[in-house]
Amino acid sequence: MEVGMSIWGFSAILVAILLSPRSLALTQDGITLLEIKSSLNDSENSLSNWRDSDESPCEWTGVSCYPNDQRVRSINLPYMQFEGFISPSIGKLSRLQRLALHQNSLHGFIPNEIANCTELRALYLRSNYLQGGIPSAIGNLSFLTIMDLSSNSLKGAIPSSLGRLTRLRSLNLSTNFLSGEIPDVGVLSTFGDKSFTGNLDLCGQQVHKPCRTSLGFPAVLPHAESDEAAVPKKRSSHYIKGVLIGAMSTMALALITLLIFLWIWLLSKKERAAKKYTEVKKQVRQETSTKLITFHGDLPYPSSEIIEKLESLDEEDVVGSGGFGTVYRMVMNDCGTFAVKRIDRSREGSDKVFERELEILGSIKHINLVNLRGYCRLPTSKLLIYDYVAMGSLDDFLHEHGEEEKPLIWNARLRIALGAARGVAYLHHDCSPRIVHRDIKSSNILLDENLEPHVSDFGLAKLLVDEDAHVTTVVAGTFGYLAPEYLQSGVATEKTDVYSFGVLLLELVTGKRPTDPCFVKRGLNVVGWLNTLLKENRMEDVVDKRCTDADAETVEAVLEIAARCTNANPDDRPSMDQVLQLLEQEVMSPCPSDFYESHSDYC
Known part of the structure; x- marks a missing residue:
């Protein structure tokens, strides 16, 4: 009888546990979301309805789920004024398709664990304060279609693994501190400079900027296949001395040659500078001085060539009219094309106010704004130089x-x-x-x-x-x-x-x-x-x-x-x-x- 009562008591306890509120507690994805919430500083209390007492997170702010299994499908929380960091727990949401945390104040690193979200299709993290590098593991997200990491403080090289994202249709890494050569592999080779603009230390085919060493030579240097191929295993001491003497002689000769080359180069540079100064001086009218200002340092032409092209614009180059005056198409000697807006004199303000506004406008770079490249004041007009957008309005x-x-x-x-x-x-x-x-x-x-x-x-x-x-x-x-x-x-x-x-x-x-x-x-x-x-x-x-x-x-x-x-x-x-x-x-x-x-x- 006592055994039967103990079995009955155990069964009652087991049933009580199974039917307790804890058994109806939050799903595993919901627990993960609370872990993610704990890493955020929600000063506006936007996530007040994220409660551990709920059975499902599918009605929570910014969360949507698959209807059949209540797994989290998307997290959409932009413009929430969040601070804090992205929790590595994000990797536990294996069915996540969309992560949108843009326009917040998040810092720290992009967690490597995000690569565990193997069904991720859209990743929006722009306009935060994220640091560190882009995790190479993101290259394993084979379904990724959109990735926007722009306007952060990301550093380092762009991982070549991103080239494996064959479904990627939209990539924006602009306005960061990324550096080095952009890998010209896979899907990365299909994106143009607008995906990388605002990273001054990036180079490569996509941004039309060759990667070179500080001396101006190509960055890729020849190297031996292996140490064994480069140096034989056994050499006599006399032979080694001979090799050392020969090497030192070669280095001395190379040094002398380099010094001669630098001396000739400096002389020619002075001659070119003097010639360039003379050419620019000829283009300055007597009425007033010509002034050319370029922004971002990305107008790679001599000032004399730019001013010459600007002064030669006429009716044949007109492509339209804007709010302040006539718009021209300016084609450089290497076929680089720019739009030039001639400001109507009737709409001019003072030079100081005008140039102050231009300094601010020239500091703006965004993928969806026409880029202001520079400003030129000629004796007869004021001109703004923009990127030329080919397809019209x-x-x-x-x-x-x-x-x-x-x-x-x-x-x-x-x-x-x-x-x-x-x-x-x-x-x-x-x-x-x-x-x-x-x-x-x-x-x-x-x-x-x-x-x-x-x-x-x-x-x-x-x-x-x-x-x-x-x-x-x-x-x-x-x-x-x-x-x-x-x-x-x-x-x-x-x-x-x-x-x-x-x-x-x-x-x-x-x-x-x-x-x-x-x-x-x-x-x-x-x-x-x-x-x-x-x-x-x-x-x-x-x-x-x-x-x-x-x-x-x-x-x-x-x-x-x-x-x-x-x-x-x-x-x-x-x-x-x-x-x-x-x-x-x-x-x-x-x-x-x-x-x-x-x-x-x-x-």
Whole structure:
């Protein structure tokens, strides 16, 4: 009887344990997320609903799961003001597909354990303070499609193992402190300089910068196959002495030859410098001196050649007009091409103010902003030198291409919206002082060969030192894109840029200009016209008829973002970093690889 009672008691205890709250406790992925949370300083208490008393983490902020097994599929926590570091526990989330921790204040290293997330497809860690090198183990993430590690403090060489990421479609390592030669292997050889810009010590074919030693010779030197092949095993003492004497004689001769070479080189350098000075001096007009300033140190041409090309620009080189004046195409002797903007004299300010603004603009580098290379003051004009963006503007693609030319497909339009949002958000939130563009429109979104967008024309941009600083009381910009309060007060803020960006989104969806005659005749702008169609449930009349691949879900998501951007009350509009976050969440989540599936950016 006592044995039976003890067995019954043991069974009761076992059942009690199995049915206790602890048995219904958090999943293993949930426990891992709490470990990751413990390494973060959540000053805004954004993760307050991450509780160990929950059964599943799938309803937690920023977390999404697979519906069948409750495993964590994505962590989406940008713009949360987190400090701290990325816990190595991240490697326990073996089913993770998307990790987005960008625009926080994380420091420390990228953990090697991230390579254990073998299903990872998208990795967003940009705009933090991450240090150390890029883990070579990331090269084992065979499903990785997007990797953005830009705007951190990463150092060291780029691992050649990244070349094995055959599915990688988007790589951004810009604005770090990476150094050495970019491996020209595998998929790494397919990315251009925009993936690596802002790393001054990088060299290689991708950035069009040869890797050389301090003496100017190629960095790869010949070497023996092995020590045994280089030195025989047994030699006599006389033979060794002879070899030493011969080697010393050879070294002495080489040293003398080198000194002679250096002496000749110094003399020729002085002659070249004198000749160059004479050539530049000839180009200085008597009325005033010519002044040339280059930014970033990446305009690899003699000043005399640049000034000569600038002075020879004429009507045949005109490619358009911008906010401040005429735009020219300047082709150098080696076929390097730049865009040059001649500033209208009627719009000039004082030289000191003008050059002060240019110093700030010249310090800005971002993959989605047109790069300002330099400034030249000639006797008759002021000129800005930009990178030349070959494919023209978004306005050309949407409105100027004829029927025989293929229109932009929907995925291409989404990529353009996302890239443009990144550029404007950088101006608003990452520049100091902050910059308000004031003329966001489709003709100021330039597209390169890969249809990557670059926000251009900072001729109208003004600098905000603080929130109370007003830009100007003179309205500038393009009718149709201007916010109502800007038209009334003439005061431009970040929220007036957000309104213009919302109109740009509507332009991408509808394929119509903001001042299209079909609704201007009815007394409406594009915002009012769209609201009318939506109230009448005429969604089919909203989307550009030429874009046949648009899906209803993402169209509705973009229209919702555009509606928030064009809210009549500026206080109710999101900031540009919030707009960017919404686009990334709604448009690219949960499977960003689908975003890059198309083999063509045209229908």
